Amino acid sequence: MTSAMLILVGCQLLGELLRATFQLPIPGPVIGMFLLALALGLRARRTGNDRTPAPLKPAAEGLIANMGLLFVPAGVGIIAEAGVIRKEWLPILVAVAGSTILSLIVTALVMHWTLRPTHAHDTDRQGRAS
Structure with a gap:
């Protein structure tokens, strides 16, 4: 775990x-x-083994199990800046909503592109070639 x-x-x-x-x-x-x-x-590419290295697995699982604690400083920062949030709520709301929508669109496009069946690419290529 130390390593x-x-x-x-x-x-x-x-x-x-x-x-x-x-x-x-x-x-x-x-x-x-x-x-x-x-x-x-x-x-993984060099060794052909895509499994997580043994020393990293328990450390990663421990960090994930306690991830909730990592959000405490962010929550404290939000409370500490409540005055600024009260004054600038509209730009903050627009930025959060806009970035959320943009993230959803980009994620959907990337998933659509990566999860497309490989035979669909072959069909498209054959259809365009003829």
Whole structure:
């Protein structure tokens, strides 16, 4: 479990260093998780084993089991900024609704594109070729 936590924290640190070095507008931990996903994907491709490495599995399951605790700081921040939210409720509401709708549309398009049967592509190609 210790090695897994070191891997996770190392990825987060690397992401934070990349964010600071290149002045990226994405949070360092998000960059770190993308790097971890990339490393795991490359490992799976190289070894042919797409299972989660044994040390990471218990650490990931432990973090997921306690995920509710990770939302406490965000909730405290919302309560602390209640005055700003009261003043700027309309732009906040529009931004939340707009980003939710945009996320749903993008997710639907990506799922539609990725879950399309492969034989449908062959039919389209044959139909266009003739």
